[in-house]
Amino acid sequence: MSGAGAWHECTLAELARGVRDGAYTSVALTEYLLARVDALDPVLNSFVTVDAERALAAARAADARRGTAAAGPLNGVPIAHKDIFCTDGLRTTCGSRMLADFVPPYDAAAVERLAAAGCVTLGKTNMDEFAMGSSNETSWFGPVKNPWDTSRVPGGSSGGSAAAVAARLVPAATGTDTGGSIRQPAALTGTTGLKPTYGRVSRWGMIAFASSLDQAGTLTRTAEDAALMLAAMAGLDPRDSTSVDAPVPDYVAALAYADVRGLRLGVPGAFFDQHLDAGIGRLAREAIAVLESGGAKIVEVELPNLHLAIPVYYVVAPAEASSNLSRFDGVRFGHRAAGAKDLLDLYERSRSEGFGDEVKRRIMTGTYVLSAGYFDAYYLKAQQVRALIARDFERAFEQADLIVGPTAPTPAFALGAKTDDPVTMYLNDIYTVGAPLAGLPAISVPCGLHEDLPAGLQLIGPHFSEDRLLAAAHWFQQRTDWHRQAPALAAEAG
């Protein structure tokens, strides 16, 4: 591997430039990163499927495109996709036994668009089963380890993507965020996690968990890389009725003018509550002080209903999930139990075997809250409170340009620490569930290490303010180097 520099330390932007300028080939880069995956992933378990053959074929094609009009802005750069995005001809498991052998016949919109931008797909990253989890421990393919401390979780559900980016196996990976599934693992792994506005990126081909909340986004090391990824992914898709026909700003260009002077930052008291770990809280306040030192103004905002976000989320999301997961019945695709006696037996056994405990828990919760006699008290009430939470944010954005606070209440916790206590696990999403309930974009950026574990600062913006979010995050990253800190493990593969 002559000439191979410390490519894993390069950002997506740098690698795209390197391939474009001919400093190295996509094939060499792809081989280099595949070797890192081989060396480090047996410990991390961040990938479910690595497809070296397809990746190298795509890399060769990218090298052939170099210098032509067909070369997209990310030509030849390897990335990974969360295993929730359908990939044509490449197994897509959603972290579930139910789909352990499922090979989709089509590409998700996000996969299609990133391929069109020139990206090489290295493989599919591990995740909580059907994106249900905050620790990546519910995957049928085993838990993902946090590269900062392999006895700890990387967060979830996009834990595989976060760990792979944190360990410098890939410069960027896609993720999905329903209640915090991009931002919380980003915070726990010291990576940059962007959840765009609901409707900004097409959901076509993204296996649904909770349709009114699910949004595709990115895990990268920098805000600049998130801008590059989003630029490729965003935009109207007629195949997704909830995709929005709003202009896509030049996210990358917007970074050049990044400034926080005069930016009104709302700091809600609700984000600094009794659940917040003191060390994480201190790092978040220090990060806010950095923004303030750049001229940002701190304003008081209130989100009076945010304390209801977790209960609302755990009614709405399971309700939608219980219906979305009905298609996994063992009839047309996915796991089918052997030797079923009759139709009902086929359903029951296929689903009993195919789904894990957390998925079953949510299907049961969701079925319950939609049932006759309970619908009004749970689902309807939750939707009403959801509207109140959205209105709280709307009002807050009359005072503030962005809302800021910690991403997750604690640093990465130990594997197994919360698996027996779902409610404690759910509370790890306490600061992240608000944004998806209101459909808002949000980003988590690394803001320090507490006892050698990363902490994340969350910025939430009004609908379609990704350019503002990215600019503020980029400005912060120009003045701090937390995002450049790598776990010791990342240096091991050499």
Add this chain to the structure above:
Amino acid sequence: MAWETVIGLEIHAQLATRSKIFSGSSTAYGAAPNTQASLIDLGYPGVLPVLNREAVRMAVMFGLATGCTIAQVSVFARKNYFYPDLPKGYQISQYELPIVHGGSVQIDLPDGSRKTVRITRAHLEEDAGKSLHDAVDGMSGIDLNRAGTPLLEIVSEPDLRSPEEAAAYMRRIHQLVRYLGISDGNMQEGSFRCDANVSVRPRGETKLGTRAELKNLNSFRFIERAIRHEVDRQIELIEDGGRVVQETRLYDADADATRPMRSKEEANDYRYFPDPDLLPVHVDAALIDDARAALPELPDARRARFMESWGLSDYDAGVLTSARELADYFERVAGADGVAPKAAANWVMGELTAALNRDGLAIAASRVDAAALAGLLRRIEDGTISGKIAKDVFEGMWAGEGDADAIIEARGLRQISDTGALEAEIDAVLEANPSQVADYRSGKTKLIGFFVGQVMKRTGGKANPGEVNRILKSRLDRQG
């Protein structure tokens, strides 16, 4: 005790869109199993529905034609249940907010009076696939070609009081959706089917009795028979001291009986909730204007106009406007130059309908098109052929021998109206039948028919009967 029957119908009309309601797959009937099922129809992981706007426009047309309120905002919901022919484990339908509601239609009763039947609502939904229990040996097969086909479910109030009224209402809706061009109404292919909610109560009672839902009534004949059976069953049950239980019953046409399909204990809790994959449907003024502009003349208006402008009886106008294609056909014939509207009505209802029925053809597949029939009637009107000869010419046309003029020419059927020629034939007849001539002249004037018949015989039916009559009379009377 005197019993009153109370019936409400739920009619499923398949909308005549080219593609499915949430995918681009074709809705054409009869393709090989699963060849018209896309990933969306199969409910693959990650796929999403996109609403077919044409289905919305058609539903709005129905709403306008029945005086319904068109909802500015309607919502698709998920109806959750497991069934092998339901790929997603839920059906996308409309529940709390249907696209149209609160209209009515009029039906004709056997005694000649009319009755208003209220329409509660009509909503859009997707059809399920089909389970095939005999296609695969030892297993059940599933054909998802039909999955995702757009349906308009039309729900009536319980305003119907007899099996006949129910059938009349079903016919009325069938007529209407076909007029509107929003459904082909093909019952053999399942494009138009009906469930009936049936209950009985003592006459005079205002509270509704417990109802049974009869499923799968896919012909006008079956609906009457099925309801009649169900009414008898319920009355008998109650009179024997039993109680009607609320249940779904299936009509078995072969056994000519209804039997329970599933009881309430097994009833599904469908867990309806708004489908988060679809936005609320907004119907704006432009779409309503568009649908209104596309509305054809509706059956009642057309019937009245047929009476007024074509001088038809109420009955004839009713028959000729019963289906839009028939009315269109009639108007093309009646409106042609040199055709008498009444003759057109008689021919369309008589010879044409008989021929169509004989060959089992729909009017659209008629072997004699409207222009050709007009060509034939024109030749009756202008005296080229008689009405009797015309029937033979029509049969020739039906058999594909050409148009009326060609057949008349080829077979030499042109009517003889030339006075000289007719006089010669008549003189020959009179000469050959002196005794009948004498009888006639002595007062047996009914013999005129005999002489006409003889002339017709000699001319092979081609003599102009009016002319023959006139000349015969003048000959016989003059020499008297």
